[in-house]
Amino acid sequence: MTDEISTTSVPTEPLSTRYRGLICDLDGVVYRGAVAVEHAVETLNRTTAEGMPVVFATNNASRSPEDVGDRLRGLGVAQQGWSVVTSSQAAAAHLAQHLAQGARVCAVGGPGVAQALTEAGLTPVRVAELGDTLVEAVVQGLGVDVTWTELATVGYLAEAGVPWVATNADFTLPTPTGHAPGNGALIALVRTATSASPHVVGKPQAALFDLARARLGTDQPGTLVCGDRLDTDIEGANSAGLDSLFVLSGASRLRDLAFAERSARPTYVAADLSGLHAPGIALHATSSAAVAELEPDAVFRMPKAGDNAELLQSVVTTAWAARDAGRAVSDDGSAWARIERQLGLVPPEQATS
CATH class of the missing domain: 3.40.50.1000 (HAD superfamily/HAD-like)
Structure with missing residues (x-):
């Protein structure tokens, strides 16, 4: 059986234009250890320059917002347009x-x-x-x-x-x-x-997101959350009634997303934070134009060519639809690694930046 799930019309405007404020995770989204995640700094600087305020919300309670801010500025994040809130x-x-x-x-x-x-x-x-x-x-x-x-x-x-x-x-x-x-x-x-x-009070509870949104001064529909962990960032965004962008630059991988329970499913997915300025495709959008197919043996068959963003969206929504219908989806790690390679998704441990 083939699941045919994609989009009826691909949006052309950047995802960032649909929201008034961004709540952004740090580790795995902006940096990994002492190194910035690829595309993160330039994306954030463009975002704030275009007038969207950003609040970095972190579960790490040990450091002060000033210490976190110093680290971000040291990576090249612009001085203005953002602030930090912590679980403390x-x-x-x-x-x-x-x-x-x-x-x-x-x-x-x-x-x-x-x-x-x-x-x-x-x-x-x-x-x-x-x-x-x-x-x-x-x-x-x-x-x-x-x-x-x-x-x-x-x-x-x-x-x-x-x-x-x-x-x-x-x-x-x-x-x-x-x-x-x-x-x-x-x-x-x-x-x-x-x-x-x-x-x-920290993620995935709503309190930290509510505090961050109060800092932004935005309502729920006008606020987007970006994170790399399904069990904290995305589940927390859902508990706070906020849309979310899940990025594959950190802790959780594509296989994790495919097997996510409803409470931890994001609104959008992208390879990294640069997806904020791409035409985001909502993961609930569907049509009859299939780009990824689930074979009877529960393994995905991927086309040899196609838009990576649409392919990524199709893989995720097809897996969710199958699992919600009680059908099997392969959890073989090597098969999911192959799909990630085809989509140009580089695991964090292989990243050079």
């Missing part, structure tokens, strides 16, 4: 809605956690300063110097009924030498010793 700021904003100004909050994590609490009008108290001081909440974020004593204190406070807020629940953190334990892994350690569970 989302945690602080959440608590500021529920606590009085100046309320004492135990801060566990990197410098960004305490700074965000201070900016929100709260009083951060480090575990080393805690003593007999009573706190009204505890915020747990990632920090490279987080100790056993600090994690134990989070557990003691949470078990005693103190509101426990976690900046994010990512189990891993990408580093130049591989994946390291993320804040989610540290949360799991605390949960083994307590019956409590934290209130999580």
Whole structure:
């Protein structure tokens, strides 16, 4: 059987012209380690020069927005037209809605956690300063110097009924030498010793996206999210009621996208951030003009030539339609790698920039 899914009319205007503001992820979208992702810097500079504001939203709670901004400027991102929001700021904003100004909050994590609490009008108290001081909440974020004593204190406070807020629940953190334990892994350690569970504000929860959209001053239909992780960026955009552009320059690959559940399916897909200035093809668009076919053995048969953007859209929508209908789609890694090569999609580990 052949699934024939493509587009009725291919749009010609750039995707960026359909939205008033962009919420953009960082790692895997703008940079990988210390190196900029190909096309990212020039795309961002063009985007802000054309008048679309950008808010970079990151789950990384350990660094301050100023530190993140310095890194972006060091890569060549223009000075104006963008800002940074972090999951620490989302945690602080959440608590500021529920606590009085100046309320004492135990801060566990990197410098960004305490700074965000201070900016929100709260009083951060480090575990080393805690003593007999009573706190009204505890915020747990990632920090490279987080100790056993600090994690134990989070557990003691949470078990005693103190509101426990976690900046994010990512189990891993990408580093130049591989994946390291993320804040989610540290949360799991605390949960083994307590019956409590934290209130999580970072992706894929809506809070960080709501904070970023408030910074942009845009409504939901006028806001686009760009990210490279289906389980945080895209699922979070959907939970916040926002359209999204999924890019294949980071953590998740084409096979992951093909097998994504409905809650983690993006509106658009592109090889990298430059797709923002291409005629974006919505992944829900269909017609009878097939460009990619799913064979009876559940393997895709690709045409020898065609527009890569349309082929990419067709592969994804065909896989989704098949899986939603209960049909098999091959998950063979080598077959998906072949499709990526044909579409000119270079895995991050093979990228030279």
